[in-house]
Amino acid sequence: MVLSNLEPKSVFYYFEKLTQIPRESGNEKEVSDYCVNFAKERNLSVYQDEYFNVIIRKPGTKGYENLPTVIIQGHLDMVCEKNMDTEFDFDTEPLQLIIKDDLLMANGTTLGADNGVAVAYGLALLDCNDIPHPPLEVLLTTDEEVGMKGALKLDCKQLKGKYFINLDTEEEGELLVSCAGGLKASINLQKEVIDNKDEAAFKILIKGLKGGHSGMEIDKHRANSNKLMGRLLNELNDVIEYAIADIGGGLKDNAIPREAFATITLAESTIPALEKVVKNMEAVFRNEFKTSDPDIEIVLDKVENPHKVFSYNLKKNLLFLMLTLPDGIQTMSADIKDLVVSSLNFGVLVNEEDKVKLIFAIRSSVKSKIYDIRNQIKAFADFIGAEFIQTAEYPEWEYNKESKLRDLFIRTYEEMYGKKPLIKAIHAGLECGVFAEQIEGLDLISLGPDIFDVHTPKENFSISSVKRTWEYLLEALKNFKDIETFDGQ
Template sequence: MNSEIRNLEPTSVWNHFADLNAVPRPSKKEERVIQFMVDFGKKLSLDTFVDSVGNVIIKKPATTGFENRKTVVLQSHLDMVHQKNAATNFDFNSEGIKMLVKGDWVKADGTTLGADNGLGVAAIMAVLSSNSIQHPNLEALFTIDEETGMTGAMGLEGGLLKGDILLNLDTEEDDEIGMGCAGGIDVTATRSYTEEKTPKNTTAFTIEVTGLTGGHSGMEIHKGLGNSNKIMNRVLFDSFTNFGLRISEINGGSLRNAIPRESVAIVTVDTISKEPFLFETNTLINNIKQEFLTIEPSLEINIKETTTPKKVMDLGVQEGLIKSIYATLNGVYRMTPDMDDLVETSNNIARVIVKDGAIKIGCLTRSSIESGKIDLANSLRSAFELSGFDVELSGNYPGWKPNINSEILKVVANLYENLHGEKANVAACHAGLECGILGQNYPEMDMVSFGPTILGAHSPDERASISSTQKFWKFLIEILKNTPKK
């Protein structure tokens, strides 16, 4: 399957992407891909080193005639989000991504593709390995752990890089030039509960929410996509009062930056209430599916009898759990008043785990302004603390404040218009790019972000446009040829 990828244009980019995708590279387990990049740089006899946290930096001298241009940092992240369909048998820790070509799209076979941000990495590799592309002095920065904390960008020391300009290759619409982004903070609620012996005369059910689209919890949060954790909570909400429902386990969602696609709960109800429970719940399910029919046509919510569990949650904590999730905002909190159609602040209820006497709920809150981020985080914290949860705020990272006077922004925007006969969409985004963090230790570095069109990032539906990758590659080459003089 991957051999077909290697024949696509531009062949250098797609071949480097295929090589990269053969290397398992989950966030926080990047040892193999770090070594892969070090070997790549050294094979080219380029100055290559790994910093104290694991970021790889490769430097390449300017081509003849470009020595007087400003030094450019090309930056992408090495790690990728690991998501797969429930029916897909795949081990991300040991297998390379299996890729397919479908029309104008490259996708993976039942898993995330890793085009976020693997195509950016591959494009940088193609520039470094080229003998014909004209460019100024280059510093290639390959960061680690972007997807689960941005610890690579956070740990990059000031002074390691000498570049004047940073080109971040992690934007996912090929007509967009990024000039700002949201920051984020993890809101994690935990508490313990007493497991009680399952009452007698009960019937157990497994409830499954599946078939949701999922996707990037920043770039796609405004679409109103279904969140499996919120949908499951809605199904469970009134069933104790009406049918004696007790929760044994819940396992919903996966990664903090992915809109959750699936949730599974094991519950019991009073056997005498079995039929009315099924009738009322199936009525509710049909209503939910009808609400989401346009945007989530593949949504499935299934209930089936199962073996009765030995233990269930105590009622007091169960009530607090369900009500706190119901009260917790998921989705857009505020749109920015300064730019059209841009989300300012949002939250994603990414993970809900209930098992063996412990509850853990994980949210990722994003905002382009620090005060808005903390405001929403405190709102979530209050909802959980009122129900007896301990709440931790962690992984705080800043946004990237737009600079409308950016020199490289003007160069890149003009080049785009000259190449394509139309203006680029110059905008800030609601994703968490690393530019804001990198700018803390390199405040004078002038930055923009761009990239090829990638749809469905952070989900098994992730796909990269072949024609857009060609457009992106030509654009990158032109930018390197037209960087400002010192």
């Protein structure tokens, strides 16, 4: 195994096992069954529901048997992203792991550290015999990356825990205490095609963008390839006549899209004008995003001339939406410096057999702003007679002023490092909001190691940070004997 020499051995052993099992959102049965078999092999109590959520229970160790149960939670699924020129099948191939100094990454694909690290921590805890801990419920949910569907469908009466530790945070030394809620939505344009009468065809590819998590990285003002393509095509529309034969961009609604393409047809005589617009727009984009996305590139290739193209009306409506729909940060907090309150990510543009679909992720820590942005998108759809669909919604996690769990983790961190951890609210969505809403009186925090560039093929994590966070988690569990003595302030 590639990771056999890394510490902690048990954590990296299970993480590598996970990288060999398909676990894209919606395809978690195999990894869920792996966890169930893991529990049965160790005679641990296990529950698996019809949505492939798993709960594995382990009694407390000697001296900890009668303490309140602690829930350790992560999600089984991962975002499967790769570059357009990367040949890789997430359903059949194991991830190709690469160690570079202190970093672990995959070759040309996402790594699945979000949230495979949490699952590995949970399995390693369940597998240990020499770590003091209270009674544990390791909760592994499904479909987190596509609207937290597993968490929303879980029968929370199966959980007995009073304290809840989510391990889906991506910066060491931080304790998350609040997060945004959100929903997914799409606009569907009815597909209308006509015969192509043009003489030539070109594929325009926008690439080289950084992308990233549409919650965690939205404040970095990175370029959105779908929006850039809308601008380029609109600029071209003012210069020459052309038709669209194919279009697409982005792979996941919760990832800022890094690449987009459009296949267009045009008269041979207008090719020089096309080349000029592409060259000019590349310069414009590189200037606008020289800090956040310095490697933006627009590639223009002549391709085989297609038989069918989008109708004029479809092209007009599509360009209207791509150009005018809002994207990125919508509102900032007036109370907390640099905190994003609401955002919209135009994550996916896909040309299907009978429709062209635009898919969005909306996030906000204020529920009314979620609905306000949703209504704006719906208004755009209604204006051009397109179909609007809301596909998923998940709740925000409100800050709890009184938390014994937070107090325990703060004191543990101070004892280990001589300073307090950073207490933060984030704009990303966490399953904590779902469980806080469903389980009365639940005390929650979220933490994790340093993970970088999640939801992109550049995803990686710090090996040493995984080790330190593991040691921090174990020390906190050891200190649970004192949990009921804290005042929760």
